[in-house]
Amino acid sequence: MKMFESIKDQVKNAKKIVFVTGAGISQESGIPTFRGKDGLWRNYDAMKLATIDAFYDDPKLVWEWYNERRHNIFSANPNQGHKAIAELEKFADVVSLTQNIDGLHQKAGSTKVLELHGSIVKIKCTVCDFSDEIMTDFTENPPLCKCGSILRPDVVWFGESLPQDVWQEAIIHANQCDLMIIVGTSLVVSPANTLPIYAKQNNAMLIEINPENTEMSSEMDLVIRNTSANALPEFVSLFKNL
Numbered sequence: 001m002k003m004f005e006s007i008k009d010q011v012k013n014a015k016k017i018v019f020v021t022g023a024g025i026s027q028e029s030g031i032p033t034f035r036g037k038d039g040l041w042r043n044y045d046a047m048k049l050a051t052i053d054a055f056y057d058d059p060k061l062v063w064e065w066y067n068e069r070r071h072n073i074f075s076a077n078p079n080q081g082h083k084a085i086a087e088l089e090k091f092a093d094v095v096s097l098t099q100n101i102d103g104l105h106q107k108a109g110s111t112k113v114l115e116l117h118g119s120i121v122k123i124k125c126t127v128c129d130f131s132d133e134i135m136t137d138f139t140e141n142p143p144l145c146k147c148g149s150i151l152r153p154d155v156v157w158f159g160e161s162l163p164q165d166v167w168q169e170a171i172i173h174a175n176q177c178d179l180m181i182i183v184g185t186s187l188v189v190s191p192a193n194t195l196p197i198y199a200k201q202n203n204a205m206l207i208e209i210n211p212e213n214t215e216m217s218s219e220m221d222l223v224i225r226n227t228s229a230n231a232l233p234e235f236v237s238l239f240k241n242l
């Protein structure tokens with residue numbers, strides 16, 4: 001438990017722990033990050049695949065890409081990082097604010113997860129208010145709603161605002177936490193990258209778990225340059241030995 005030795009005392013008094021997670025926590029589950037070495041945005045043009053204009057320009061191409069990601073994500077399993085966060089619920093009030101659309105926190109057993117950027121399981125109509133959750137393959141591309149309009153993935157694309165109810169709730173959790181652990185995110189995308197600021201307003205301790213530097217590393221109280229699957233089980237074992 002060497003990684004967290006210096007904060008052992010503060011940790012044991014933490015009542016509310018909030019995790020802010022990104023693509024890095026799912027990297028060890030075989031899901032590529034966006035901006036890392038083999039990141040999606042190195043191989044694909046985000047502006048051609050993850051904007052509403054791109055979708056209307058070529059819905060077939062965007063759906064081909066999301067169907068590929070759905071396949072990859074549906075066959076992926078939570079890793080030790082996801083499982084550790086789920087296990088921590090035994091010892092403290094734990095909330096995960098995730099930018100990930102893969103549902104692996106919930107698959108690991110976490111009960112309090114806010115999906116800031118939507119979910120790859122969810123779809124919605126581009127015209128009527130139809131929405132649904134679908135794990136099976138679509139028979140047509142692009143898939144059509146019963147109203148005849150095109151269905152889209154219910155995820156947040158660049159230039160789109162987050163689901164406001166989810167975002168408002170995320171700010172409340174960030175503002176109330178004693179400890180915020182920022183795992184596997186580059187913190188380049190807003191407004192998710194403002195969550196540590198809300199936590200700091202509540203004098204929360206900020207911990208970063210990431211093999212690489214991020215936009216806010218210098219503002220952290222503790223930086224762990226390691227992977228989430230290595231570091232998080234060690235963090236949880238702190239609580240087991242209290």
Ligand code: APR
Pocket residue numbers: 021022023024025027028033034035036039099100117156183184185186187188189209210211212213214226227228229
């Ligand atoms: N454990 C911990 N961190 C890791 C690991 C790992 N095994 N592997 C990579 N990382 C770190 C990288 O160093 C990087 O800082 O995870 C971070 C991933 O950053 P991004 O690829 O930028 O992903 P993320 O921060 O989640 O992106 C935010 O941008 O593309 C949009 O909507 C998309 O939700 C996404 C948002």
Ligand code: ZN
Pocket residue numbers: 125126127128129130145146147148149
């Ligand atoms: Zn419709």
